[in-house]
Amino acid sequence: MYPAVIQEYLTPTTVDEALDALRRRPRETRVIAGGMSLMQLMKARQAEPACLVDLRKVASLREIRIDGAGVRIGAMVRYKELAADARLHGAYGGLGDAARTIGDRQVRNRGTIGGNLCFNDSAADLPPVMLALDAQLEIARTGGPHRTMPAAQFLRNPREVDLGEDEILTAVLLPPAAPRSGSAYLKYGFTVDGPPVLGVAAAVRLGADGRCAAAALAVGGVLPRCRRAPQAERALVGHSARDQAALAAALETAAQEVDTHTDPWADGAYRKVLLRQLGGQAVAQAFGRAAGGA
Amino acid sequence: MSKPVSITINGQIFEEDVPLRLLLVDFIRDVAGLTGTHVACTWEGRCGACTVLLNGEAVKSCMLLAVQADGENVTTVEGLAADGQLHALQEAFRDRNAIQCGFCTSGVLMTAVDLLAENPEPTDGEIRRGLVGNLCRCTGYVHIAEAVAAAARAMRAAPRP
Numbered sequence: 001m002y003p004a005v006i007q008e009y010l011t012p013t014t015v016d017e018a019l020d021a022l023r024r025r026p027r028e029t030r031v032i033a034g035g036m037s038l039m040q041l042m043k044a045r046q047a048e049p050a051c052l053v054d055l056r057k058v059a060s061l062r063e064i065r066i067d068g069a070g071v072r073i074g075a076m077v078r079y080k081e082l083a084a085d086a087r088l089h090g091a092y093g094g095l096g097d098a099a100r101t102i103g104d105r106q107v108r109n110r111g112t113i114g115g116n117l118c119f120n121d122s123a124a125d126l127p128p129v130m131l132a133l134d135a136q137l138e139i140a141r142t143g144g145p146h147r148t149m150p151a152a153q154f155l156r157n158p159r160e161v162d163l164g165e166d167e168i169l170t171a172v173l174l175p176p177a178a179p180r181s182g183s184a185y186l187k188y189g190f191t192v193d194g195p196p197v198l199g200v201a202a203a204v205r206l207g208a209d210g211r212c213a214a215a216a217l218a219v220g221g222v223l224p225r226c227r228r229a230p231q232a233e234r235a236l237v238g239h240s241a242r243d244q245a246a247l248a249a250a251l252e253t254a255a256q257e258v259d260t261h262t263d264p265w266a267d268g269a270y271r272k273v274l275l276r277q278l279g280g281q282a283v284a285q286a287f288g289r290a291a292g293g294a
Numbered sequence: 295m296s297k298p299v300s301i302t303i304n305g306q307i308f309e310e311d312v313p314l315r316l317l318l319v320d321f322i323r324d325v326a327g328l329t330g331t332h333v334a335c336t337w338e339g340r341c342g343a344c345t346v347l348l349n350g351e352a353v354k355s356c357m358l359l360a361v362q363a364d365g366e367n368v369t370t371v372e373g374l375a376a377d378g379q380l381h382a383l384q385e386a387f388r389d390r391n392a393i394q395c396g397f398c399t400s401g402v403l404m405t406a407v408d409l410l411a412e413n414p415e416p417t418d419g420e421i422r423r424g425l426v427g428n429l430c431r432c433t434g435y436v437h438i439a440e441a442v443a444a445a446a447r448a449m450r451a452a453p454r455p
Binding site: 001002003004005006007008009032035036039040043052054056080103104105106107109110191192193 | 295297313314315317336337338339342345348351352353354357358359361362405408409422423424425426427428
């Protein structure tokens with residue numbers, strides 16, 4: 001398949017220029033980042049934008065900044081860069097896990113965090129990581145201040161996001177890493193680094209005694225949308241990495257509270273098996289990272 | 295509808311007014327006439343045969359428009375050999391018969407160049423994982439993985455500029 005005719009291709013160099021470009025042909029314009037999803041839609045004629053606004057020359061969207069306020073990841077930061085950034089460990093370890101296992105080498109060289117989130121496929125790796133890490137998304141719009149919203153609000157049903165036609169996702173904001181915190185992401189797909197049949201992101205903060213003081217568990221690859229498992233999160237609190245039975249029970253709680261659908265890739269019961277297994281491993285890895293391990 | 299672009303391929307500048315929807319792979323094959331870059335799937339980004347280096351990084355050239363490469367540097371399989379001497383990867387693929395029909399080979403080579411640039415001493419698992427974006431329907435990958443490992447050893451022993 002081949003893209004339909006494209007009338008206009010613009011390469012703004014600032015976010016303001018990009019916003020101006022979006023207003024030229026509302027409803028006929030698509031923003032293109034790495035293009036790993038949009039190009040597929042265009043070739044399949046599921047998207048036929050008359051105008052493409054390519055963000056590749058907007059330098060301000062390419063930066064990863066880490067300071068006391070937390071982490072700010074520009075929307076055009078690629079998986080390759082997320083995977084290679086040694087600062088994204090410990091509390092942010094789950095982000096690196098996901099970035100290192102998306103697609104293949106060629107995809108990781110092109111695909112971006114912003115493009116991934118704006119596409120919001122049901123079988124995507126970054127959405128559950130965003131939920132588990134309490135990410136906020138920064139959105140620029142014409143003539144107004146930037147707005148930020150929780151990832152959970154931005155990521156609606158699959159392939160739907162809370163983003164207006166005159167808006168651009170500019171950055172992902174992660175809160176500062178609390179001491180003794182760690183996160184991890186694991187998935188199962190049918191091919192190596194393929195799309196997740198199910199993926200689990202876990203994040204924990206430990207008290208001085210090594211027991212879990214707060215936990216987040218998010219599940220991707222489930223319908224209608226990726227989600228947290230709040231009952232399981234509460235069940236993790238108070239336990240240490242050695243409390244195997246309690247951790248397993250928490251994952252059983254997750255398997256009960258999260259609806260898992262059946263599709264040609266896996267039936268609902270099998271997704272629950274994956275949730276228990278991958279979730280248990282992700283939680284263990286998050287505990288390890290919170291305790292200072294890799 | 296169309297736009298003039300200037301794309302440097304293997305050190306040579308190609309300037310052409312191209313339709314906006316033209317894929318980079320077709321610029322490389324039809325405008326630059328470099329047909330070593332292949333299309334094995336139907337531009338779906340699945341097979342990896344069209345892999346080239348964009349500013350030194352492996353990308354599938356069916357996954358971007360030619361206009362997205364305007365002003366950038368592309369390296370294709372034709373750019374691997376230098377001064378009449380094959381690249382270490384090409385030598386290793388030839389020596390170990392890491393080729394059957396050859397259709398995937400140029401893409402595999404380009405991905406392997408990127409892989410070895412990042413990781414000069416990959417394990418067999420790292421090689422195989424590094425090549426998941428390139429499908430070969432003939433070889434079963436055994437000779438390909440061996441050839442990449444052999445090339446890595448050769449490149450470590452005798453680095454070229």
